[in-house]
Structures are given as structure tokens and as C-alpha cells.
Amino acid sequence: MAVPRLLDSLRGAATQAGGALLGRLQHVRLPGLGQSSVPEDPETAARRWRAVTVLCSPEQVGTGADLPAPLAALGDRLDLRITPAPGDRGTELAARYRDRPSDDDLRALRSALRETKQLIEVGEVLRVDPAPHGVRTPTPQGAALEGATARAGGEGVL
Amino acid sequence: MSCERLWNRAGSAGQERGSIVRAATWTGVDEVSVETVPDPQILNDHDVILRVRRTTTCGSDLHLLGGYIPFMRAGDVLGHEFMGEVVEVGRGVRERRVGDRVVVNSFIACGHCWYCRQELYSLCDNGNPNPGITESLWGQSPGGCFGYSHAMGGWAGSHAEYVRVPYADVGAFVVPEGVSDERALFASDAVSTGWMGADLAGTKPGDVVAVWGAGGVGQMAARAAMLLGAERVYVIDRLPERLAQVREHVGAETIDYSRTDVPAELREVTGGRGPDVCIEAVGMEAHSSGIQGAYDQVKQQLRLQTDRPSAVREAILACRKGGSVFVLGVFALMVDKFPLGAMMNKGLTVRGAQVHGQRYMPRILEHMARGELTTEHLATHVMALEEAPRGYQMFKDKTDGCVRAVFTP
Numbered sequence: 001m002a003v004p005r006l007l008d009s010l011r012g013a014a015t016q017a018g019g020a021l022l023g024r025l026q027h028v029r030l031p032g033l034g035q036s037s038v039p040e041d042p043e044t045a046a047r048r049w050r051a052v053t054v055l056c057s058p059e060q061v062g063t064g065a066d067l068p069a070p071l072a073a074l075g076d077r078l079d080l081r082i083t084p085a086p087g088d089r090g091t092e093l094a095a096r097y098r099d100r101p102s103d104d105d106l107r108a109l110r111s112a113l114r115e116t117k118q119l120i121e122v123g124e125v126l127r128v129d130p131a132p133h134g135v136r137t138p139t140p141q142g143a144a145l146e147g148a149t150a151r152a153g154g155e156g157v158l
Numbered sequence: 159m160s161c162e163r164l165w166n167r168a169g170s171a172g173q174e175r176g177s178i179v180r181a182a183t184w185t186g187v188d189e190v191s192v193e194t195v196p197d198p199q200i201l202n203d204h205d206v207i208l209r210v211r212r213t214t215t216c217g218s219d220l221h222l223l224g225g226y227i228p229f230m231r232a233g234d235v236l237g238h239e240f241m242g243e244v245v246e247v248g249r250g251v252r253e254r255r256v257g258d259r260v261v262v263n264s265f266i267a268c269g270h271c272w273y274c275r276q277e278l279y280s281l282c283d284n285g286n287p288n289p290g291i292t293e294s295l296w297g298q299s300p301g302g303c304f305g306y307s308h309a310m311g312g313w314a315g316s317h318a319e320y321v322r323v324p325y326a327d328v329g330a331f332v333v334p335e336g337v338s339d340e341r342a343l344f345a346s347d348a349v350s351t352g353w354m355g356a357d358l359a360g361t362k363p364g365d366v367v368a369v370w371g372a373g374g375v376g377q378m379a380a381r382a383a384m385l386l387g388a389e390r391v392y393v394i395d396r397l398p399e400r401l402a403q404v405r406e407h408v409g410a411e412t413i414d415y416s417r418t419d420v421p422a423e424l425r426e427v428t429g430g431r432g433p434d435v436c437i438e439a440v441g442m443e444a445h446s447s448g449i450q451g452a453y454d455q456v457k458q459q460l461r462l463q464t465d466r467p468s469a470v471r472e473a474i475l476a477c478r479k480g481g482s483v484f485v486l487g488v489f490a491l492m493v494d495k496f497p498l499g500a501m502m503n504k505g506l507t508v509r510g511a512q513v514h515g516q517r518y519m520p521r522i523l524e525h526m527a528r529g530e531l532t533t534e535h536l537a538t539h540v541m542a543l544e545e546a547p548r549g550y551q552m553f554k555d556k557t558d559g560c561v562r563a564v565f566t567p
């Protein structure tokens with residue numbers, strides 16, 4: 001039974017660059033992991049609208065040059081869809097690239113959506129680094145994690 | 159900035175702030191060290207810097223130490239349950255001031271997103287700057303937690319002389335005068351977690367409540383259930399010193415699971431019904447004897463399951479029809495032999511959560527001030543931060559009656 005070998009696959013992936021590790025994790029499709037059993041072809045997956053719900057009115061998101069800086073920076077490469085969320089949950093802010101995006105493009109979009117949401121909801125983007133820490137004794141898992149966390153703001157299922 | 163800080167700290171005891179900050183760090187599986195780390199800085203407008211007065215071990219740390227949550231890097235500062243004194247405030251902080259004696263919730267929540275507005279603070283959308291890992295594991299990312307691995311944000315923990323507290327207006331609560339540091343400390347996590355379990359499981363006056371685990375969390379879940387009006391409360395564990403604490407300090411009844419068939423005992427004392435509310439406060443390293451225990455150990459070690467859920471299983475089997483089971487113990491990913499049939503056919507409500515502490519801390523501090531909620535007995539071993547490795551060893555092995563090791567940086 002090959003089911004939750006996930007933690008081991010994490011440890012085992014230590015030889016890989018950490019970011020690639022997270023990227024791989026997202027595409028793990030093991031029975032019992034609760035992920036979709038039907039992997040989409042990369043073209044369809046890349047073309048999906050990526051959406052966050054922001055607790056604000058649609059007007060507060062803005063348009064064009066008034067968009068929060070992280071989204072404005074991606075400029076006219078994006079289509080945007082801004083609609084009220086049901087049940088007073090705020091505004092659904094969805095975006096996708098007009099052209100076929102690279103993995104780096106998708107990471108940039110995930111980060112931009114998350115940062116936009118934070119700027120509107122809290123007024124600033126939360127920073128964790130530099131966080132105080134002791135000696136980073138090199139371990140394979142440590143190196144993999146470093147890469148993974150350095151990119152984690154742009155990763156995930158968004 | 160450092161001048162301003164030294165200025166702010168004028169009058170407080172201890173060494174000057176500056177280059178040297180001591181901290182207890184994770185340096186490998188089952189390895190804790192005390193090292194020198196950089197001084198934390200204010201990085202966001204809503205931050206404060208706290209001089210830590212008390213910081214404690216929590217059962218959740220054991221899962222990290224043991225390597226069951228493999229997202230730690232050597233050198234990460236541990237600790238998420240703490241209180242202290244504000245020594246510096248960011249520009250956007252409105253409610254907290256330098257000199258405030260505060261207790262801080264273990265989860266980092268913005269106070270503005272939809273989840274925070276629903277008082278589901280540990281689900282905050284804006285508390286974890288590294289949501290990629292948990293989104294990939296669980297489909298959505300919960301909030302961030304101090305000192306709890308890079309999966310939960312990579313935040314430096316509180317086992318240090320100083321700690322940075324983001325969103326301080328939301329997560330840091332002033333300790334009422336007359337409430338001791340040792341009492342207030344546990345409002346941070348153990349009490350707020352226990353309270354949340356009792357509350358969100360729907361405990362009502364007249365209920366019979368059973369709690370698995372007599373650690374800090376289980377004891378406080380039991381106490382909260384009593385304050386919420388439960389008629390009878392039973393706490394289940396095998397460690398005699400912890401069960402004695404429950405009888406003496408919490409006022410609940412106890413069951414020793416190493417000598418008693420727990421569901422049978424609970425049926426007998428509830429007229430055959432089973433408890434209305436079952437609260438699990440054990441987590442993924444649950445102990446169990448006999449075949450079930452051996453089975454879970456082997457499967458966990460072979461990584462065919464990541465978590466050992468024996469207390470959750472027992473709670474589901476013991477619960478009355480239509481009752482509710484709340485999972486407070488931390489689980490990482492997968493369990494095996496989950497009694498889904500019992501859950502479905504008995505019409506149970508099963509719920510779990512990381513702590514929505516900000517929702518309960520004001521009320522908890524009031525109860526503490528009135529003497530209705532005492533926690534000093536949990537601090538069985540108070541020691542200097544330099545002794546953290548010894549403290550963790552005792553806490554992990556449950557030696558010398560250790561319930562919680564508390565550090566005084």
C-alpha cells in the first residue's frame with residue numbers, strides 16, 4: 001500500500017531543490033489523499049481562474065491603475081473578474097493570464113493575489129523574515145525546506 | 159531603533175537588550191539546544207516586541223520534537239505559549255503600550271479577514287506567510303502559529319528573551335492585576351484550547367462530558383466544561399499524578415484507562431447513554447495498550463499512517479447517540495481504522511480546530527481574576543531558559559510528575 005508516504009516523499013525529495021519539492025507535492029495524486037483523482041492536463045490547469053475572497057466591497061478592489069500594486073504590476077497580462085461573494089463574505093477576486101503562463105508566472109500571480117488581499121484587509125503585507133534563529137546545521141531536509149519556504153508565498157493550490 | 163528600545167525598556171529588570179538573545183531551539187529530532195539568536199525586530203506596523211517573562215512547553219511541541227511534523231529547520235526557535243512585557247510597539251498598534259503585561263495567543267490572526275470576523279481566529283487568512291505547504295497538504299491553509307514549523311508560517315517561537323508579536327492588538331491581552339504570571343501564562347494556549355473544545359462541542363448545563371488526556375489542555379477542557387454548566391465531568395488518563403491533579407485542582411472525576419474499560423465505565427455512569435460531549439486532548443502520539451497500540455505504532459513507523467488516533471476512536475465509540483466529539487489533539491495527516499460507521503450511524507457531530515484563542519481570552523482572564531480558573535498547579539517545573547533541554551526531556555518522558563515545564567527567560 002503506497003498511501004501516505006507523503007512525509008517520506010518530503011524527506012526523500014531532499015536532494016531536489018526545495019521549491020520543486022513543493023511544486024511536486026501539489027501534484028501528488030495518491031488514492032486516499034483526498035485530492036482529485038482526475039489530474040487535469042497542464043494547459044487546462046494553467047488556464048484556470050485563480051481566486052481569493054477579500055472582505056471588502058468590489059469597489060475597494062479598484063480597476064486598472066487603481067488596483068493594489070501587486071496586481072497592477074502584472075498589468076495587462078491578466079484578465080480579472082471581480083464579483084460580490086455570496087452571504088456577506090466580501091468580494092471574489094479572480095485572475096488568469098491571457099497567454100499561457102510559466103510556473104514562475106503562476107507563482108507571481110498567487111503571491112500577487114495573496115498580497116492584494118492582505119493590503120486591502122489589513123493595510124500591509126505580513127513579513128516573517130528575517131526571523132531570529134540559531135545555527136542552521138545543514139541537513140538535507142533543512143535545505144529542501146529552505147527552498148520550499150522561500151517560495152511558499154507563491155505556492156499552494158491557489 | 160535600538161536606542162529607542164533601550165529607552166523603552168528603562169526601568170525593567172534584566173540585561174540590556176542588544177546583540178545577545180538566548181533562545182531554545184530545535185536542532186534535530188528529539189534535540190533541543192539553547193543558543194544565541196539575533197534580536198527580533200519590528201517588521202510590520204502592527205507588531206510589538208515582548209520581553210518574555212514566562213513561556214511553557216506544550217504537548218504540541220512533542221509532535222514537532224519527535225519529527226512527526228517534518229517542517230522544522232535546525233535552529234528554529236520553539237515555543238508558542240507565553241506571556242511577558244511589551245518593550246516596543248509598531249506604528250500601527252493602537253491598543254497596546256510599552257510596559258503592558260500581556261498574555262499572547264499562540265495563533266497569529268489579523269482580526270480583519272472573514273474568518274477572524276467569525277471569531278475563527280486560527281483559520282485567519284492572513285496569519286501564515288507560507289501558505290503553500292499547508293494548502294498542498296490540506297486543501298486550504300489555516301493561520302500561523304508561533305514556533306510551530308515552516309508549515310505554520312516559520313514564526314520564531316517564544317522560548318527566548320524577546321519575541322516579535324505580529325497583529326498585537328488582536329492577539330495580546332493585558333493581564334488583570336492580581337493574576338500571577340503562572341496563571342495568566344496558560345490563557346495563551348492550554349486554557350483557551352480547552353475552553354474552545356468545551357464551547358464548540360456545544361457543552362450545555364446538565365451535560366455529561368468526558369475528556370481524554372489529563373495534560374494541561376485536557377485539564378482545562380474539563381474545567382471549562384464545568385464553568386459552562388456541565389453536570390458531571392470525567393477525565394481519562396493513565397498517569398496517576400495527573401489524575402490526582404484533576405481531582406484536586408479541577409474538581410472532575412477520573413478514569414484510569416490502563417486499568418478500566420473506558421466505554422464500559424462511561425456507559426455505567428451515564429445510565430447506558432454515553433457522554434453527551436467527548437473531548438479528545440491527546441493527539442497523534444496517543445498511547446494504547448495491547449494489539450491496537452502495537453498496530454498503530456507499527457503503521458506509524460512504517461509511515462502507512464502518520465498519526466495514532468486511539469483516543470479519537472475511543473471517544474467516538476463511547477459518545478452517546480447524537481452527541482458531539484471535539485478533537486483538540488493535533489493530527490498531521492492520515493489515520494487508519496477511523497470508525498466512520500459509528501460516527502455516521504450514531505449521528506455524531508465531530509469537529510476539531512486549532513485554538514481560536516482570541517475569542518475566549520478576555521473571558522478566561524476574568525475567570526482567572528475571580529479565582530474560578532487556576533492553573534498554577536500545571537507549572538510543576540519552573541526553570542531558567544538555559545535548562546530548556548532538561549525541561550523538554552522531563553515533559554516528554556513525563557518524569558518527576560512533570561505536567562508542564564515553564565521557562566523564565
Ligand SMILES: NC(=O)c1ccc[n+]([C@@H]2O[C@H](COP(=O)([O-])OP(=O)(O)OC[C@H]3O[C@@H](n4cnc5c(N)ncnc54)[C@H](O)[C@@H]3O)[C@@H](O)[C@H]2O)c1
Pocket residue numbers: 216217218219220221347348351370371372373374375376394395396397400415439440441442443444445446468469485486487488511512513514561
Ligand atoms: N487544538 C489546539 O489548538 C491545541 C492547542 C494545544 C495543544 N493541543 C494538542 O492537545 C494535545 C494535548 O496537549 P497537552 O499539552 O495536554 O499534552 P500532554 O502531552 O501534556 O498530555 C497528553 C496526555 O494524554 C494522555 N494520553 C495518551 N494516550 C492516551 C489515551 N489513549 N487516552 C487518554 N489519555 C491519553 C497522556 O498520558 C498525557 O497525560 C496534544 O496533541 C497537543 O498537540 C492542541
Ligand SMILES: [Zn+2]
Pocket residue numbers: 216217218219238239264347348
Ligand atoms: Zn500548544
Ligand SMILES: [Zn+2]
Pocket residue numbers: 267268269270271272273274281282283284285
Ligand atoms: Zn484574519
